[in-house]
Amino acid sequence: MDDLYRDEILEHYRNPHNFGILEEPTTAKEGANPLCGDRITLMLGISDDGTVQDVAFTGRGCAISQASASMLTDEIKGKSLDEIAHLGRQDVLDNLGIEISPARMKCAMLSLETLREAVKDRVAWQAEDEG
């Protein structure tokens, strides 16, 4: 059993990176897996040129969902929205680096799905602003 959850995942779970809140996020999004009870709230501080300058999340749930969020927030910090738009499921799986069974895929992807929703809002908001 010890080989399944490598130390890095447990470390991210116990001490998640970027865990907390942004006081004035440009965008914030809550995501949940109602079937599992996993939930996260992702907050992004996006600069005028479309770079993610600050990122934070809060949440509770299983080690997979929370470690995945911790790793993803590390990954997107300093990236442009264009770059983030290219992040896919394989990137999340590569970060985790462990075998994820089909039943646990929703846990692993919760942070990415929430990020996509958050960025979608931001893009929509920009479009409205331009209109």
Added chain:
Amino acid sequence: MAIVRLLDPVALRADFEIYERDFRGRRLAYLDSAATSLKPRVVAQAMAGYLNRYSANVHRGIYEIGEEATAAYEAARARIAAFIGAADPHEIVMVRNATEAINLVAYAWGRKNIRQADTIVLTEMEHHSNLIPWQLLAQEKDADLEFVPFDDEGRLLQDSYEVLLRTEPKLVAFTAVSNGMGTINPTVDMIRRAHEAGALVLVDAAQAVPHEPVNVQQLGCDFLVFSGHKMLGPPGSGALWARREILEEMPPFMGGGEMIREVKLRHSTFNEVPYRFEAGTPDVSAAIGLGAAIDYLNEIGMERVRAHEKELVDYALAVLPERVPTIRIHGPMTSADRAGIVTFNLADAHPHDVATLLDREAVAVRAGHHCTMPLHQRLGEEASARASFHIYTDHEDIDRLAEALNKVERLFARPA
């Protein structure tokens, strides 16, 4: 009281082909029987017999295999009726599962009898299948739902129930055994008091009929529902039992073939009970499979099934806290009012991680909310893990559970 000889789970495993499979070098420790039980070979054999040798439709064919199929299907109905002590096989409506049975009652009985401002009393520990159908009905009729709360050990608060009964509810619907915590509710007493208050009573027996003797006449309820797949039978089998005079007054559920008497283009008359509620070709093989499962259980004896599981609960409640220091067990801590269900959380590991890691040890438990979200809100847990038993469960399964949980605990333990 007569002494009940304990059954031998290891010997019974020979009847279950799944124990011939290899799971990472070991036999499966299956601890999710509250979700669905394993099935003995005789069940699949009975179903294959129908599918291979006399797979005619029921109640239609005027030829040999049609009559064989009808006889086998009706024999299954009679076995189900006898198994729960029903006076008359015509009080058994064959359905796919307990969920369908409750929806049938909510639709056919409920829409006719529940009116605006009427009250339906449920409990806070109901499976979603005994909650959502009543929510839908209450929304449609502008009726009220009230809920009996439970205490910190998962026992329904009988004083609160008494207060709710003063609202003169039309229906009380509750589970005989909590699938979330294993609580065995005081069903007979709750039924009697509901009747004194003038309510009809529906008992969700999905976790009771598979594990203990159930007799609808001794219970005195008005409706009782259960699923076949939790009692060694196949998915797609289950039953609604209701008192005949209530069924007689109920309008149809689904329309179609079989449920009619005479059909004109613009109106029809309906068949007698229970056929009025069995539109379309039923799952004949599932019904026959359930009949075989009932024969199998009868041979063991339901008193022995209950005695076996009670002993397993005693063992689990003793060894789990001892060997797994951070475990929190939910529900009653006495086997007298606890069925073979042990629901728990570990201090530092989420139930999903627990289940994933246990799977590596070929220990199968359920993780999540077990279709009881309000129950988990009351417990203050997002989710929980659940180990549940049946005739093939033994101490070794619980030992393996404890050992694996202890490993998970150490893996997740925060550095001192």
